Amino acid sequence: MTTRTGPGRTVGELLRDWRRTRGLSQLDLSIGAGVSTRHLSFVETGRSRPSPDLILRLAEQLDVPLAERNTALLAGGYAPAYSRHEVGDPELAPLRAAVRRMLDGHDPYPAVLVDKHWRLVEANPAVALFTAGAKPHLLTPPINVLRLSLHPDGMASRITNLSEWRAHLLARLRQQAATTGDPVLSDLLDELRGYPGGDDAVAPTSADRPRVVIPLRYRHGERELSFISTTTLFGTPLDVTVAGLAVEAFFPADPVTTAALHALGAPGAGTR
Numbered sequence: 001m002t003t004r005t006g007p008g009r010t011v012g013e014l015l016r017d018w019r020r021t022r023g024l025s026q027l028d029l030s031i032g033a034g035v036s037t038r039h040l041s042f043v044e045t046g047r048s049r050p051s052p053d054l055i056l057r058l059a060e061q062l063d064v065p066l067a068e069r070n071t072a073l074l075a076g077g078y079a080p081a082y083s084r085h086e087v088g089d090p091e092l093a094p095l096r097a098a099v100r101r102m103l104d105g106h107d108p109y110p111a112v113l114v115d116k117h118w119r120l121v122e123a124n125p126a127v128a129l130f131t132a133g134a135k136p137h138l139l140t141p142p143i144n145v146l147r148l149s150l151h152p153d154g155m156a157s158r159i160t161n162l163s164e165w166r167a168h169l170l171a172r173l174r175q176q177a178a179t180t181g182d183p184v185l186s187d188l189l190d191e192l193r194g195y196p197g198g199d200d201a202v203a204p205t206s207a208d209r210p211r212v213v214i215p216l217r218y219r220h221g222e223r224e225l226s227f228i229s230t231t232t233l234f235g236t237p238l239d240v241t242v243a244g245l246a247v248e249a250f251f252p253a254d255p256v257t258t259a260a261l262h263a264l265g266a267p268g269a270g271t272r
Helices: 011-021 026-033 037-045 052-061 066-075 090-106 125-131 145-150 162-180 183-193 255-264
Strands: 111-114 120-123 216-220 223-233 246-252
Touching: 011 037, 011 052, 011 066, 026 037, 026 052, 037 052, 052 066, 090 111, 090 120, 090 246, 111 125, 125 145, 125 216, 125 255, 145 162, 145 183, 162 183, 223 255, 246 255
Parallel strands: none
Antiparallel strands: 111 120, 111 246, 216 223, 223 246
């Protein structure tokens, strides 16, 4: 995937590339942003220098990631509008506390906090169910949870519907990489597609019973456990790091899994 943020790119070129990526015409974008098509054309070609307000208005209409909005502002000669803190910085302490309550409250069901590149930030103790048996090279920080899930040395050998689950994860990652234009995600997608486990083009379906979501079916000892997953994002983020964080939580998909997880209790995480 070609990166949109190479050195020397003008703000007009960046906005034009995002517009084309989103499949919008100049007319579509001008109507949504409340600017004339003529002025938008002048901005894209460099004949007119946009104000920071206009850059942010256009970026909002194009759903440009916060980090790339900062890049566009810098290309236009303005200061970035969005902060970029590390997760451990004091400014994010309230967020970390909220996430910790979410993770702990979800136990004995697995839940993790991941960053925009699917690297593990925090986990609750129940995640040890998924990491047990994984080779050390996959558990050495930074741990990438998608790599851990699909690598033959990770969870893959215990996922009983691997082809189906793999197709689901790859489709999600493919969409994320296309939406954000992030080369790290594009490289990760190429890597994961090289792992064995099935054809990633189409997610196979099972006709054994009606379903409303794709479950994760995971073998633990002699039992097959079944999970459904949810993703929680932070509303109205104004920080680049926060905008990329997500809580991935797993819930039991049947009574057998519910009983098994409560019986297992809270094993040591091993991933904190």
